[in-house]
Amino acid sequence: MAYDKPLPRPTPLSQPFWDGAREHKLLLQRCQSCGAYRFTPQALCRECYAEEYEWAETSGRGKVYSYTIVYRPQTLTFMDDVPYVLAVIELAEGPHMLSNVVGCAPSDVHIDMPVVVQFEDATDEITLYKFRPAE
């Protein structure tokens, strides 16, 4: 069945991130001047304002900074998924990422829970990055 939920629309800045996701790699921009990671994609390093960066592969690991269990989504396309877990993941590399926690009961999710990225191929172009409990 075709994927019917909203999909991200990559920009020239973010395209490498989505290209990485398609290869099941979680990439972040890393500043070539000071080494800081950043997310969401930005033109400047937030630490030193350098413009030069590389797309670096991350561990894909992190922990839950916060979470909510959504029972009533804003758009009907997510109705089949309720209740689902929306979470802020604090990546091992530092940046925070909004995503979903999958692969466990919503009631098992807790703050500081270790998680690891799990990719879901939504279409030929877009692979989504979600997180599941780490062993």
Added chain:
Amino acid sequence: MAKRRDVAIVGVYATKQERFSQRSALSLTMEAIHGALDDAGLTMKDVDGYLGFTFPAGSGMGVTDGNVAYQLNNPFGLVDRYSGAMALLQAAAAIREGLVETVIIAAAGSRATADGRTVAWTRPEYEFTEWTGSMTPAQFALQMRRHMHEHGTTVEQMAYGCATVRNNGHKNPDAIMFQRGPYTVEDVLSARMVADPLTLLMCSIVNDGGNCMVVTSGERARACKRPPVWVLSGAMESRYTAYFEAPSLEMLKGREKMMKAFGRAGVRHEDVDIVMIYDHFASGLIMSFEGLGFCEIGEGGPFIVENIGLDDKHPVCPDGGNLSFSHPGNPYNFKAIEIVRQFRGDVNDLCPQSAEGVHTYDRSICRKVRDPKLAACCGPMTGRHSFAILAKD
């Protein structure tokens, strides 16, 4: 007490707040502008600054400050898009500097037309949030859950705050949720869960409506129809773009900056008689008191339970707030409008003589705060944080 008496709110107006107005946001905005100018005894030709609602592009270069000035046919010295506390501070600074003398601050939202609001979560910029199934309540549920984890805030404290504000709206004939109550803490907790820990009764309503206020110099304020409400000081700070970045508790770090505004205003927290919290969700009620320095960070939960009732030290949102009075997408001005009305004694409630300004203070029917003189007008507690301190003449 307060020193600064050089910038004042002199006119306010709210259109009828309705679930569905079947009117455009433009039409609601224009009614509100004319209403607020009438209230002040001024006309459009007295105005030289404009903040708030962005007029739809005409046949020219699109939506710009020039477009706003052209459509209102006024040579404005200040045009920007904010309303509420941020706009009050912007207007006050520009008036004090002599850039402008009289500023209108207008806003409206309507679901009948697309103007005035953007359908949430459908813009391309939401590249890293929309696909997750995020939505407005969930963003604040994430904040609230982290706050509970770090500080031990309880769902009962959140529910207490929401019940208190909604019970004010219950007594406000102008509120969308008029006579929808009274609610107990248990009612709020047992309402349908939207995004854990936020139940439906911890989330704002959604409706249509317009609002406007007029701000002017102290000199001109003295010549207006109604007594001035003085804009003493305030503070604002942006840290990240809400809904685009993952929500956090970052804004609480702006606490020191917010607290300094009380010094500039020459007032103390304990003297604040009304706190118009931006109560979009339970999180705003608790975190705004922390962020403004009324209590320590983490103590907002116990603080509201002791302080926010109509007869307590810091009554909150006597109009019913975003939770119960109105949230047309742009409720920022209402925070100041309710303060002006409470100061003037123009408080519509169920007291038999409320139209004549006579109140019973029987809390089953009355939502008038007793003799308020000083108030805090808050903006949202999100990636951008602001508030203004207002004083009665």
